[in-house]
Amino acid sequence: xxxxxxxxAVIQRQLGELNKSExxxxxxxxxxPEDATRxxxxxxxxxxxxxxxxxxxxxxxxxATGFPDFKLQLATSLASGVKYVSRSVEFSDDxxxxxxxxxxxxxxxxxxxxxxxxLKAIAxxxxxxxxxxxxxxxxxxxxxxxxxxxxxxxxxxxxxxFTHEDPLMQRMLAASAGVGDVFFFISHTGRTKxxxxxxxxxxxxxxxxxxxxxxGSPLAEKSHCCINVQVEEDTEQYLPMTSRLVQLVILDVLxxxxxxxxxxxxTPHLARIKDSLKDTRFPTS
Amino acid sequence: xxxxxxxxAVIQRQLGELNKSExxxxxxxxxxPEDATRxxxxxxxxxxxxxxxxxxxxxxxxxATGFPDFKLQLATSLASGVKYVSRSVEFSDDxxxxxxxxxxxxxxxxxxxxxxxxLKAIAxxxxxxxxxxxxxxxxxxxxxxxxxxxxxxxxxxxxxxFTHEDPLMQRMLAASAGVGDVFFFISHTGRTKxxxxxxxxxxxxxxxxxxxxxxGSPLAEKSHCCINVQVEEDTEQYLPMTSRLVQLVILDVLxxxxxxxxxxxxTPHLARIKDSLKDTRFPTS
DNA sequence: GTGCATTATGTAGTAAATTTACAAAAAAAC
DNA sequence: GTTTTTTTGTAAATTTACTACATAATGCAC
Numbered sequence: 001x002x003x004x005x006x007x008x009a010v011i012q013r014q015l016g017e018l019n020k021s022e023x024x025x026x027x028x029x030x031x032x033p034e035d036a037t038r039x040x041x042x043x044x045x046x047x048x049x050x051x052x053x054x055x056x057x058x059x060x061x062x063x064a065t066g067f068p069d070f071k072l073q074l075a076t077s078l079a080s081g082v083k084y085v086s087r088s089v090e091f092s093d094d095x096x097x098x099x100x101x102x103x104x105x106x107x108x109x110x111x112x113x114x115x116x117x118x119l120k121a122i123a124x125x126x127x128x129x130x131x132x133x134x135x136x137x138x139x140x141x142x143x144x145x146x147x148x149x150x151x152x153x154x155x156x157x158x159x160x161x162f163t164h165e166d167p168l169m170q171r172m173l174a175a176s177a178g179v180g181d182v183f184f185f186i187s188h189t190g191r192t193k194x195x196x197x198x199x200x201x202x203x204x205x206x207x208x209x210x211x212x213x214x215x216g217s218p219l220a221e222k223s224h225c226c227i228n229v230q231v232e233e234d235t236e237q238y239l240p241m242t243s244r245l246v247q248l249v250i251l252d253v254l255x256x257x258x259x260x261x262x263x264x265x266x267t268p269h270l271a272r273i274k275d276s277l278k279d280t281r282f283p284t285s
Numbered sequence: 286x287x288x289x290x291x292x293x294a295v296i297q298r299q300l301g302e303l304n305k306s307e308x309x310x311x312x313x314x315x316x317x318p319e320d321a322t323r324x325x326x327x328x329x330x331x332x333x334x335x336x337x338x339x340x341x342x343x344x345x346x347x348x349a350t351g352f353p354d355f356k357l358q359l360a361t362s363l364a365s366g367v368k369y370v371s372r373s374v375e376f377s378d379d380x381x382x383x384x385x386x387x388x389x390x391x392x393x394x395x396x397x398x399x400x401x402x403x404l405k406a407i408a409x410x411x412x413x414x415x416x417x418x419x420x421x422x423x424x425x426x427x428x429x430x431x432x433x434x435x436x437x438x439x440x441x442x443x444x445x446x447f448t449h450e451d452p453l454m455q456r457m458l459a460a461s462a463g464v465g466d467v468f469f470f471i472s473h474t475g476r477t478k479x480x481x482x483x484x485x486x487x488x489x490x491x492x493x494x495x496x497x498x499x500x501g502s503p504l505a506e507k508s509h510c511c512i513n514v515q516v517e518e519d520t521e522q523y524l525p526m527t528s529r530l531v532q533l534v535i536l537d538v539l540x541x542x543x544x545x546x547x548x549x550x551x552t553p554h555l556a557r558i559k560d561s562l563k564d565t566r567f568p569t570s
Numbered sequence: 571g572t573g574c575a576t577t578a579t580g581t582a583g584t585a586a587a588t589t590t591a592c593a594a595a596a597a598a599a600c
Numbered sequence: 601g602t603t604t605t606t607t608t609g610t611a612a613a614t615t616t617a618c619t620a621c622a623t624a625a626t627g628c629a630c
Contacts, residue, residue: 079364103399114388149430
């Protein structure tokens with residue numbers, strides 16, 4: 001019983017794969033979702049211009065047991081307050097609107113990414129990292145911060161992790177790579193020249209190239225394993241926001257994957273790392 | 286259409302003023318509110334040990350037009366309140382389950398945070414940053430990566446931004462602060478000694494202390510303006526994940542706030558920064 | 571306490587809504 | 601152009617919710 005947090009987004013996304021009358025129902029619901037939660041099946045069927053059983057079939061297609069159950073899920077989804085279209089911030093926005101918009105966008109990006117997770121690539125990447133002799137996380141700009149975050153996460157697994165923001169260091173380290181080394185490149189566009197060049201250099205060694213980037217990009221093509229993320233970044237926004245969040249969560253996923261790989265016996269090790277911080281904090285009152 | 290934010294609380298409150306069978310219905314609903322939203326009127330009547338019209342009268346008493354409408358309101362109320370339970374990763378999880386769990390947790394954290402956004406503090410922080418002569422972002426551990434990310438965001442506003450991960454640098458910079466300097470401290474716990482000490486030092490100057498941390502923590506107490514985030518981090522997880530995401534989105538919110546402050550005339554400046562990266566990328570095919 | 575009035579609750583019937591089974595129509599494949 | 605498959609609608613069956621009314625319970629006066 002996975003109650004979808006954003007049913008409208010799911011409907012929107014599947015719109016293309018629906019047949020004619022189901023699409024009519026979908027549009028009727030997307031146009032007036034609030035109304036749909038209060039309508040009877042007859043009313044909705046009339047609004048969509050289809051028969052009642054068509055509406056019923058539509059509901060079942062989206063995982064509901066029937067029309068009432070669907071209405072319930074829809075109402076729940078609407079109540080959670082996430083709007084399904086990404087909402088750009090306008091200059092007319094004030095403190096009451098724009099923070100919520102940004103949160104909605106972030107939530108939406110995660111929802112979308114969750115639906116299209118490249119599980120195979122993720123499993124591969126976990127394998128590579130778990131066995132690696134050394135792992136280098138390379139990114140530039142915003143992705144450098146993501147790489148830094150990855151370092152903070154992965155050192156916990158006794159894997160020697162390295163991060164460098166300097167492209168020259170990245171090149172040199174790539175050139176000196178060998179078997180067992182994993183180069184993990186992070187880039188939203190996958191087109192940053194110096195990063196792609198570093199990947200190219202690393203590729204000529206025995207090292208493994210893993211990348212977290214856009215599908216079909218130059219960087220993806222240089223990689224043995226590419227975790228491609230689908231996020232349509234609002235390019236008008238000037239600040240990349242959502243892609244970075246998705247990248248971070250995917251790195252969390254990879255870290256969790258490695259933990260699971262290490263097995264239950266590994267938890268004391270993680271606990272010891274955590275405990276090491278105890279004396280750096282003021283005790284909780 | 287006053288959709289009560291917390292219908293269950295209203296029912297609870299009026300429990301004393303209800304007559305016998307209505308009270309039975311109330312208890313049945315309070316005991317299993319989720320079930321109630323999925324039950325038919327007959328099922329709920331049976332569960333409460335009363336007749337169907339009693340349930341119907343109960344619904345009308347609480348402002349609904351009938352049973353279906355009541356169920357809708359209840360579902361809405363439940364959805365906006367408790368949200369979803371966070372799901373911890375187990376060692377028995379495989380690639381098909383744990384990535385989705387982590388995404389769900391992340392989404393949840395953002396949903397929860399969105400509901401409890403401290404808008405006043407955010408507005409204050411935007412004011413401070415927008416007018417600042419210099420802004421220092423200080424964090425340690427995972428929060429250092431967040432601070433680094435903040436630097437990448439805020440330099441775009443012509444505000445001199447600085448980040449330092451070295452606690453000694455943080456202390457010294459704090460000591461040398463003056464009017465117009467903003468110290469922005471990032472810490473999930475708000476109890477990291479060296480960071481709190483740096484805040485204390487900065488507090489003795491004319492600088493403004495802003496913090497993104499837990500309410501009531503030692504760090505929060507040293508701050509002129511504290512943006513407190515409510516995230517219950519799964520402490521068994523050993524890796525802090527969700528709090529960091531929320532911090533990042535809040536920094537996005539602050540950045541957006543500063544952009545809005547700068548006004549429409551500022552967009553060319555942002556566009557110029559973006560364009561400066563054009564030649565570093567391979568063109569889109 | 572008894573009878574009357576008022577309120578509370580349940581019964582039964584009715585209307586409405588939803589679902590199922592099946593048939594007609596449309597689309598796709600051969 | 602026919603057959604097969606898929607899609608859609610019709611009509612009947614079933615479930616669900618509501619209304620009107622009857623009965624039971626409660627409160628109050630005497």
